[in-house]
Amino acid sequence: MNLKDKIIRRNKVHTGESGFRLLIFISLLMYFFSGCSKEPIREVPPPKPPAPDTSKVTYENGIFVVNEGNYSRANASVTYIDNKSDSVYQDIFRSANSRGLGDVAQSMKVSGNKGFIIVNNNDRIEVVSLTDFKTITSISGFNSPRYIEFVDSTKAYVTNMRKNISVVDLRSLTIKKTISTPYWTEGLLHFGQYMFVTCIGSFNEPSADRKAQVYIIDTQTDMITDSILMGKEPVSITVDRKNKIWVICTGGYDNYEAPTLKRIDPSLMIVDKSFTFPVQQGVPSRLCINPTGDTLYYLNNGVFQMSANATELPTTALIPANGRLFYGLGIHPQTGQVFVSDAIDYVQSGKVFKCSQASGQVLNTYTAGSIPGSFCFTSSSKK
Amino acid sequence: MEVRANLVPDNSGYKKVKFDSLILLPYRDADLSTVLSQISTIFIKSYSPGSLATTSFRGTPANHTQVEWNGLSLSNPMLGQSDLSQIPVSAFDEIEVLYGASGLTKTSGAFGGVVNLVTNPDWNNRIHASIAQTFASFDNYTTEAGFIGGTSSFQSHTRLNFTSAVNDFSYYDDFTMEKVTQHDAEVLQYGITEEAFWKLKDKHLFTARVWYSYDDRDIPPVVEGSATYYPQKMLNKTLRSIIEYKLVERSWNFSLKTSLVNQFMNYRNDSMFINNDHNCYTSFTSARFSWTGVKNLTIKPGLDYTYDYVKSDAYSGVKTRNTLGFYLEAGYRFNDHIKSQLILREDYLDGAFMPFIPTLGLEYKPFNKINLYLNANASRNYRYPTLNDLYWELWGNPDLKPEYDNGLEGGITYNYPSPSGKFFIETALSGYYSWMHDMIVWSPVPVNPSVWKPQNVSEVNARGIEASLNLKWKVSKLQITSSNNYTFCRSTYQKTTSPEDQSLGKQLIYIPEDTYNGTLNLSCWNFILGYNLTFVNKRYTSPDNQSYMPWYSLSNIIFGKSINLHNFVISLQVKVNNLFDVDYQSVTNWPMPGRNYSLTVRFEFKR
Numbered sequence: 007m008n009l010k011d012k013i014i015r016r017n018k019v020h021t022g023e024s025g026f027r028l029l030i031f032i033s034l035l036m037y038f039f040s041g042c043s044k045e046p047i048r049e050v051p052p053p054k055p056p057a058p059d060t061s062k063v064t065y066e067n068g069i070f071v072v073n074e075g076n077y078s079r080a081n082a083s084v085t086y087i088d089n090k091s092d093s094v095y096q097d098i099f100r101s102a103n104s105r106g107l108g109d110v111a112q113s114m115k116v117s118g119n120k121g122f123i124i125v126n127n128n129d130r131i132e133v134v135s136l137t138d139f140k141t142i143t144s145i146s147g148f149n150s151p152r153y154i155e156f157v158d159s160t161k162a163y164v165t166n167m168r169k170n171i172s173v174v175d176l177r178s179l180t181i182k183k184t185i186s187t188p189y190w191t192e193g194l195l196h197f198g199q200y201m202f203v204t205c206i207g208s209f210n211e212p213s214a215d216r217k218a219q220v221y222i223i224d225t226q227t228d229m230i231t232d233s234i235l236m237g238k239e240p241v242s243i244t245v246d247r248k249n250k251i252w253v254i255c256t257g258g259y260d261n262y263e264a265p266t267l268k269r270i271d272p273s274l275m276i277v278d279k280s281f282t283f284p285v286q287q288g289v290p291s292r293l294c295i296n297p298t299g300d301t302l303y304y305l306n307n308g309v310f311q312m313s314a315n316a317t318e319l320p321t322t323a324l325i326p327a328n329g330r331l332f333y334g335l336g337i338h339p340q341t342g343q344v345f346v347s348d349a350i351d352y353v354q355s356g357k358v359f360k361c362s363q364a365s366g367q368v369l370n371t372y373t374a375g376s377i378p379g380s381f382c383f384t385s386s387s388k389k
Numbered sequence: 390m391e392v393r394a395n396l397v398p399d400n401s402g403y404k405k406v407k408f409d410s411l412i413l414l415p416y417r418d419a420d421l422s423t424v425l426s427q428i429s430t431i432f433i434k435s436y437s438p439g440s441l442a443t444t445s446f447r448g449t450p451a452n453h454t455q456v457e458w459n460g461l462s463l464s465n466p467m468l469g470q471s472d473l474s475q476i477p478v479s480a481f482d483e484i485e486v487l488y489g490a491s492g493l494t495k496t497s498g499a500f501g502g503v504v505n506l507v508t509n510p511d512w513n514n515r516i517h518a519s520i521a522q523t524f525a526s527f528d529n530y531t532t533e534a535g536f537i538g539g540t541s542s543f544q545s546h547t548r549l550n551f552t553s554a555v556n557d558f559s560y561y562d563d564f565t566m567e568k569v570t571q572h573d574a575e576v577l578q579y580g581i582t583e584e585a586f587w588k589l590k591d592k593h594l595f596t597a598r599v600w601y602s603y604d605d606r607d608i609p610p611v612v613e614g615s616a617t618y619y620p621q622k623m624l625n626k627t628l629r630s631i632i633e634y635k636l637v638e639r640s641w642n643f644s645l646k647t648s649l650v651n652q653f654m655n656y657r658n659d660s661m662f663i664n665n666d667h668n669c670y671t672s673f674t675s676a677r678f679s680w681t682g683v684k685n686l687t688i689k690p691g692l693d694y695t696y697d698y699v700k701s702d703a704y705s706g707v708k709t710r711n712t713l714g715f716y717l718e719a720g721y722r723f724n725d726h727i728k729s730q731l732i733l734r735e736d737y738l739d740g741a742f743m744p745f746i747p748t749l750g751l752e753y754k755p756f757n758k759i760n761l762y763l764n765a766n767a768s769r770n771y772r773y774p775t776l777n778d779l780y781w782e783l784w785g786n787p788d789l790k791p792e793y794d795n796g797l798e799g800g801i802t803y804n805y806p807s808p809s810g811k812f813f814i815e816t817a818l819s820g821y822y823s824w825m826h827d828m829i830v831w832s833p834v835p836v837n838p839s840v841w842k843p844q845n846v847s848e849v850n851a852r853g854i855e856a857s858l859n860l861k862w863k864v865s866k867l868q869i870t871s872s873n874n875y876t877f878c879r880s881t882y883q884k885t886t887s888p889e890d891q892s893l894g895k896q897l898i899y900i901p902e903d904t905y906n907g908t909l910n911l912s913c914w915n916f917i918l919g920y921n922l923t924f925v926n927k928r929y930t931s932p933d934n935q936s937y938m939p940w941y942s943l944s945n946i947i948f949g950k951s952i953n954l955h956n957f958v959i960s961l962q963v964k965v966n967n968l969f970d971v972d973y974q975s976v977t978n979w980p981m982p983g984r985n986y987s988l989t990v991r992f993e994f995k996r
Contacts (some may be wrong), residue, residue, distance in 0.1 A: 007655050047973035048563060052935035066441070079977050080615035081936075105564065109616035127616045150617075168660075210662030259840070260783050289840075315407070331833055348889050352833060354933035357889045376931070 014313050047181065051081065052355050054096045055373065063088060063095065065121070065136045069338070069345065070382040072114045072123065073375030075107075078273055082111035082125060083375035086141075087358070089340075089384075092147065094372050099123070107132065114382035115154045117162070117176065121382070123163070124151045131164070133179055136384065143179045144361070146171055146338040155194035158227045163201050165191035171203060173228055185228055193243040195274060201225050202251060204240035205233075213238050213262035220253060220270065232275055237266040241291055242352060246314040247299030250278075254304055257283075265290050267304075267319065281319045292335040295361065296342045305335050309366065324351035324366035325359075336381030343369065347378035401720060401728035402750020402766040403491035404800055404819055406857075408484040415919065415947050415962065418523035418531040418989055419822035420457070422473035425504070427906055427921050429486055430855050430876045433473065437979040438527070439556040439574040440609050442474040445900050446501025447489060447821060448851030448880030450828075453498035453763050453772065455492060458506045459598060461631055461648045462496065466669050466697040466710065469775035475604050475625060479533040479550045480582050481506040488855075489798055489821055490748050490768030493732050494718065496693075497746055498772035500794045500825060508598075510544040510586040516996045525964075525987035528555035539586075546584040553577050556609070558982035561972060571980055573620055574609035578602070596633040602626070611978040619660035625655045627866070633836075640682045646732030647674040674697045677716075685723070691716035697776065704780045712773075713737040728752045736771070743791060744771055765799040778829055778843040785907075786843045789829060796823040800855075813861040822852040846886060849897065853878035866913050873907040882932060892932035899976070901926045901940075919947040930977050938977060944968040958993040 068268040075082035078368050084107065086095040116122070120142065123132040131145040131154065150167035156176070157163065164172040167190045175182040184329035193204040201223040207216025218240055221229040221246040222232040237255030250269050267290065269279035283290055283306070290306040294315075302312045308323025309332065325332075325346060333356070334347035344361040356378040360370040408428060422442035426433040431454065435442040443451035452469040455462060458481065485505040487495065492503035509879045516538045523531040535548040566890040580602035587595040604625040610618035631648040650671040657664045677691040693714035698708050702805035717733040734746035750766035756818075774789040800819030807813065828847035834840045854877040862869045880900050882892040896902065903926035910919040924942040946968055951960035963986070970984040 046561065046563070047939050047941045047971065049930055049936055049938050049974070049977040052931070052933075077610045078616055079930075080612070081977075105566075106615075108564070129617050201838050208662075307824075330889060331887060348887070349887050351892070351932060354931045355935055364466055 033248045049079075049081070051083075051097065051100070052375075055094075063093075065098070065139050065384070066119070067199065067384055068115050069336070069384075070121065071334075071347065071372075071374045071378045071379070072111045072380045072382060073356065074110050074112065074126075074377040074379040076286070076353065076376060077110055080106055080109040081376055082107040082109060084111070084114070084123065085358070085372070085374040085378070086139075087372055092370065096373070097375060098139050099134070102134070103141050109380065111379075112151065113153050113380045115156070116382060116385050118159065118385075122154050122162070124148075124154060126152065126167075145174060145179055145181065147181050152192055153194050156194050157196060157201065161225070163194055163203070163223070163225075165194055165203060167209075171223070183228065186224065189217065189229075192241055193253075194244055195243045196225075197245060197251065199225055200231075200272075202243055202270075202272075204236065204243050204253060206239050206241070213258035213260050216258075218255065220251075222275065232311075234270060234275060234277060236268060236277075237280075240264050240268075242293040242304075244293050244295045244302070245299070246295060246302070247272075248314065250314070252293060252295075252302060252314075254290050256289045256291060257285075261285070261289075267293075268301075283319060294335055294337045296337050297339050298342075301363075303335060303337055303344060305332050305346070308332065309335060309361070311343060311363075311366075325361055325368075330357075333364055333377065334379045334381060336383065337363075339383050345381050347374060347381075349377045349379075352377055401495075401730040402751035402764045403730070404488035404764065404798070405491050406484075406486045406488070410482045412480055413482070413484065415949070415964075417479045417521065417533060418525070418987065419478050420474050421476040421478060421506075422505075422974070424478055424484070425473065427923055428872060428874070428908065429484075429906075430857070430874045430904070431486065431501075431504070432876075432878075432901060432904055432925070434976060435474070436976045437571075437574065437609050438558065438982060439554060439576045439606055440474065440979065441472050443470060444473065444501070444504075446499075447823065448849075448853055448878040448897065448900055449501035449823075449825070450897075453499055453501040455496055455503045456506070457495060457503060458600065458629065459508060459631060460495060460505065460646065460675070461629060461650070461673060462671075463506075463629075465652055465654070466671060467667060467699060467701065467775060467777045469772075469777075471906050475578070475602070477531075477533075477550045477552065477578070477580060479535075480548060480580055480600065480602075481508050483507040483509070487798055488819070488822070490732075490750070490766050490770070493734060493746065493748050493768065493770065497714070497734050497736060497770060500770055500772065500792075500796070508546060508582075508584055510539075510546075512541050512544065512588065514539065514544060514993065518995075519991060519993040521989055521991035523987055523989040525554075526985035527558045527982065529553070529987075542588045544586045546586075548582045549580070551579040554661045556982075558980075558985065560612075560980040560982065562612055562614045566614060569613045571609060571982075573607040573618065576604070576606040577871070578604045578606075583695060592637055594633075594635040594637070596631070596635075598629075598631040598633075600629045609979075611802075612980050615978055619658060621658045623657075623658070624655040626652075627651065641678065641680045643679070644676075644677045648672070667701040667703065668699070669701075670698040685721060687718075687720040689716075689718040689720075691718070691849075697782075698920045699776055703777075703782055704785075705782050708776055710776065711739055725757065726754050728754075736773075738773060743773070744769075744793065746770060760804045762802045763800075764802070766797075768794075768796045768798070770794045770796065774829055774843065784831075784840065784842050788825050789843060790845050792825065792829055792845070794823055794825045796821060798822075804985070811863040813859075815857075815859040817855070817857045819855050820853070821855075823850065825849040825851065845883070848883040849880060850883050851878065851880040853880075868912045870901065870910045870912075871908065873905070875903070875905045877903055890932075892934075895932060895934040896929050898930055898932060899928050901928045915953070917949040917951075918950075921945040921947070925975075938974065941971055941973045943971060943973075956994055956996050958995070960989075960991045960993070962989040962991070963987070964989075977983075 071085040073083045083097040108125040112124045112126040114123045121134045129148045133142045149169045152165045162174045170184040171187045172184045190206040195202040201220045218236040219233045223230045238258035240253045240255040253268045255266045257263045264285045265283040267281040271278040288307045292305045294303045308327045310327035311324040330348040333349035336345040342363040348357040356374045358372040422433045432445040444454040446454040456471045487503040492499040495503045520534040532551045554576040559570045562569045582597040582600040608621040628651045633646040635644040652669045654667040677695045679689045695712040697710040715735045719731045722728045731751045732748040736743040748768035753763040771791045798821040802817040804815035827845040830847045831841045856875045858873045860871045880897045905924040908921045926940045929937045945966045949962035
């Protein structure tokens with residue numbers, strides 16, 4: 007839509023005919039007055055850097071960076087980093103489907119040849135084929151969805167900020183039923199016959215009144231069978247190789263209490279270990295585990311690494327933030343490399359750093375979309 | 390022929406533009422955002438009909454434009470800015486725009502400038518009554534009535550306005566790829582103003598003003614298919630009152646003004662369990678003395694005192710603020726060609742002296758018979774954090790420093806009224822450079838990225854050019870008037886804190902580099918035909934300038950006819966807005982209406 011180029015081009019073609027020129031001038035004027043032809047005036051997303059031909063790529067062996075985008079701006083996107091070539095593909099959902107992904111993409115998970123992208127502020131999950139990233143279907147009807155976890159090839163659970171947990175039938179790709187919880191549920195962990203779900207509490211209550219806990223759901227009956235009390239805002243959950251379950255609790259949006267890292271013994275359904283973070287040193291989040299299941303990682307301004315056998319919290323970061331706004335964290339299930347994202351200012355295109363698991367040294371830097379929040383590793387990269 | 394000069398050269402070295410009631414007449418059914426975006430150089434960021442409209446004046450953020458009503462700030466002390474969509478044009482007569490440092494005569498802290506909405510008495514008036522009804526697209530109705538009456542020593546102005554808007558326009562939804570109708574964009578707004586002016590022996594002037602306004606609106610959704618909508622509502626009830634006394638003697642005069650304001654706001658969002666009341670009381674008192682005892686010298690000392698009292702559900706406890714301002718203005722006329730004006734301000738805020746604000750302006754008029762003026766000023770200005778910045782529960786930051794600005798400005802104005810009175814031309818060109826420091830930005834806290842706090846982190850340089858050309862030409866019965874404004878503005882981020890931040894030297898988001906607006910009015914035999922064009926260039930939507938909204942231009946036409954019957958005037962006015970039905974968005978993902986219409990019928994009685 008470059009007016010100047012058009013003037014130059016048109017004038018070159020029609021030099022010398024003054025009457026004709028006048029006509030062109032008038033029509034250009036009209037074009038200008040009518041506000042740029044009939045093309046709607048919409049936000050132009052960031053230009054995509056040259057990437058290898060998308061028609062030759064499939065999305066079956068790599069890393070998806072889920073970029074939240076800004077609330078109400080509907081600029082969520084997915085960036086793909088190919089494992090083999092290390093090439094980066096920006097905004098692959100838009101490229102494949104000729105439309106934006108939506109408003110606030112929270113997370114993504116892969117099951118078989120399908121990707122499930124949770125679009126929080128559209129109450130929707132986009133199910134895409136990993137062959138070409140085209141939408142297979144959009145499942146709607148969630149209540150501000152957060153995360154998905156698969157029970158098996160037929161069933162998945164989705165946590166919601168409002169009301170309940172949704173149970174998705176993976177054959178029909180519809181919500182089969184809901185498990186009602188009065189509270190905001192967040193992290194999910196599939197453990198044996200059970201789903202462990204962290205629960206933060208309700209919006210309308212102050213931290214003091216929020217009942218933070220982990221629900222244990224029997225995946226055969228879809229019933230909550232037990233619950234374990236947690237610290238305020240248990241946001242992420244994972245399991246180590248000794249089958250101990252780990253939960254990070256932020257302590258509350260208002261710093262109601264000190265953040266904690268808690269360990270659950272699922273055989274006894276009790277918290278058997280609890281580490282308290284020093285107050286005022288940050289708010290931990292994004293708990294991850296390495297492929298061998300013996301080392302935990304989390305964000306607390308920088309990236310921290312901690313042995314599952316440790317008796318104390320680490321005091322120095324593996325990867326210090328140094329002014330960067332670390333926002334998302336993932337551990338490559340094959341290589342164990344640390345992927346951490348920098349949301350910069352929550353608006354401009356974020357960055358992703360691939361770091362060595364031993365030294366934390368940055369091995370590569372990739373550009374992502376706006377607010378890169380979570381990572382999804384394809385299952386084929388799991389050996 | 391009456392000459393309506395826009396540019397007011399009475400402030401030596403400072404830029405001030407005035408829009409009188411005749412210019413504003415076609416906009417009396419509209420709100421302030423519409424009129425400023427169509428006839429002034431101030432850029433308006435308007436989200437969607439029925440939704441927020443804020444300003445960007447000379448490349449500054451919205452809270453650097455101060456809107457005043459007869460010298461009383463309309464800003465909410467919590468936010469430090471006002472929503473222009475809530476200010477009806479029918480509530481005042483004139484608009485004064487004070488550019489940059491010029492605003493320091495009114496207040497500190499408005500780096501962009503001050504917009505003052507003015508009503509002044511016409512002592513020759515006896516009775517002027519009017520009522521107008523506007524019917525517009527999307528079920529929008531506006532009624533406005535006024536009664537202005539009095540004698541040569543007393544005048545009373547009573548005005549009423551009522552607006553009810555559904556704003557159910559249709560637009561193309563890029564997400565669902567179908568036409569949808571906007572919903573939850575209703576506005577109900579009414580207001581009443583009473584102003585009384587009493588003059589005694591041409592020496593004493595008493596003024597009393599009261600303005601009550603009520604505004605109940607939905608906060609409309611973004612483009613339907615793009616996000617889940619949760620209904621939100623905003624209610625504003627505001628009562629403002631001013632009492633003023635002015636004493637005019639031969640070599641001095643004195644004025645004392647005191648005012649009380651109550652602004653009540655309720656924001657409601659049931660889905661988030663939010664139902665918050667914010668109640669602000671402000672008392673503002675200002676005393677000014679002006680002395681012209683020594684030849685060529687004018688000295689104006691003054692004192693301003695503002696007390697803010699806020700009781701808000703978002704603050705823990707009542708928050709107050711005391712601001713005492715010492716003011717001194719000195720104007721010196723060196724000779725027929727050179728004048729200067731010095732403005733000094735010192736504010737005493739909650740028990741502490743704030744930095745000193747000095748500003749000097751110079752005016753040079755090189756020729757006796759040619760109305761050519763050269764102006765320049767150098768200024769310093771400080772803006773204090775808003776009460777939200779300081780006290781918002783959990784996230785407020787009481788340790789904030791004031792923002793400050795060093796500015797330079799220069800301009801040239803020229804006007805020529807032809808001796809026959811048939812032709813008038815006026816043109817102005819000005820340039821400015823502004824270095825803004827310690828700008829307060831709500832940004833994520835490193836120790837907890839989910840918490841945002843206001844911090845003195847940003848530095849911004851704004852520089853730009855403003856050019857305007859106004860013409861008035863009478864060709865037998867036909868009268869042609871035209872006004873044209875062009876602005877160029879580079880407003881850039883000058884500081885980054887994060888190593889990956891790509892915003893250094895880039896344009897601020899949502900501030901276009903170029904804007905233009907122009908009007909052309911033809912009138913003849915009480916017919917009027919007007920055309921208005923606004924052009925807004927590309928606006929970046931991310932600080933790294935990677936994403937943007939493309940340029941757009943909008944055209945509006947107006948056609949009117951008035952009939953004079955003795956003391957009565959009946960006039961009809963038809964407006965077509967967005968004439969070419971441009972499918973545009975001003976702010977990402979907020980829908981805007983296509984072509985739309987309005988019809989206004991007005992009855993006036995004058996004696």
